[in-house]
Amino acid sequence: MTESEAPAREGRPAAAAPERRGGVRGFVTELPVLVLVAFVLALLMKTFLIQAFFIPSSSMEPTLLINDRVLVNKVTYELREPRRGEVVVFREADAIADDRGLGERLWDGLTSGLGLVPPTEKDFIKRIIGLPGDTVEMRDGVVYVNDEALVEAPVSEGGYLSARDFSVYGPATVPEGEYFMMGDNRPASADSRSSLGTIARGDIVGRAFVIIFPFTRAGTLPGGGYGNGLDGDGSPASAGALAPAA
Numbered sequence: 001m002t003e004s005e006a007p008a009r010e011g012r013p014a015a016a017a018p019e020r021r022g023g024v025r026g027f028v029t030e031l032p033v034l035v036l037v038a039f040v041l042a043l044l045m046k047t048f049l050i051q052a053f054f055i056p057s058s059s060m061e062p063t064l065l066i067n068d069r070v071l072v073n074k075v076t077y078e079l080r081e082p083r084r085g086e087v088v089v090f091r092e093a094d095a096i097a098d099d100r101g102l103g104e105r106l107w108d109g110l111t112s113g114l115g116l117v118p119p120t121e122k123d124f125i126k127r128i129i130g131l132p133g134d135t136v137e138m139r140d141g142v143v144y145v146n147d148e149a150l151v152e153a154p155v156s157e158g159g160y161l162s163a164r165d166f167s168v169y170g171p172a173t174v175p176e177g178e179y180f181m182m183g184d185n186r187p188a189s190a191d192s193r194s195s196l197g198t199i200a201r202g203d204i205v206g207r208a209f210v211i212i213f214p215f216t217r218a219g220t221l222p223g224g225g226y227g228n229g230l231d232g233d234g235s236p237a238s239a240g241a242l243a244p245a246a
Helices: 002-048 102-113
Strands: 050-054 069-073 087-091 123-130 135-139 142-145 169-173 178-182 204-213
Touching: 050 204, 123 135, 123 142
Parallel strands: none
Antiparallel strands: 050 069, 069 204, 087 123, 087 204, 123 178, 135 142, 135 169
16 A cells, blocks of 8 residues: 555656646736736826826925925815915926827836836926915015915025025915915925916816835925914914924
8 A cells, every 4th residue: 555655645746846837837928917907007096096206306395305206196186175385296387299109108107107207297396375366475585475474484595596586576466266386495496486377276286295205204295274374275274273394
C-alpha cells in the first residue's frame, strides 16, 4: 500500500505546476483590461467628482506653495452656492480651442487629473473675496467688502508681481452671477484686480479642500467665513467665526 501511494503523492506537485503557469498567463492577459478600467475610472472621477491639481506659482502663498498638490471637489457647487473665503479652481473664460488629438487629450487628462503634471488647460486657484452684488475695495493693502475690512491672517510679501501696486483698488461692484477672486499672496497674484476680472459662476471648477502632497504639508483647507461679521455666504457670521487659514 505504501509503494502504491508514493507515485500519487509525488504526482501532486507536477499537476499543480501547469495551474500556476496558467494563473500567470491569465494575469498577464487581464492586465491590459485592469489598466483600462483604472484609466476610465480615473477619468470619470476627474471629470465629475474629484480632481487633483498641481500648484505652479506663488500666488496663493503661504496657504499653498509651489509644487503642492490639492484635491478639488467638483460636486460641492452642484449642491450649493460658492461662499466667501473658500479656495476654488476656475478656468479662464477665453480659453483657446483645443487642437490636441484624442490620445494626447486622454493622456494629459489622466496625468494632470492625478496631479502629476500641471494641467494643460488654463486653470487658476484663488480665494473667493466678493460675492455677486458685493462692493470690493483695497485701501493701503487692506481688503474691504461692502465697506467692512476683512479680518485676515498676514500673507507673504514680495513675488514676481511685487513691482505692480495692488495695495489700492476699486471700489468695484461684483456683477450678478460672478465672483471676485484674489490670491493670498496679494502683491504677487494676477487675479480679479487685473485682466482676469470677475469670474462667472459657470467657470468655477470646484472647491479645493485638502493638500495631499507633500505629505509634510498634508491637511484640510478651511474656508468660508471671516472674523469681522461677514460669513461665507454674505450673511452675518455667528460669534467666534474664524479668519481663513493663511
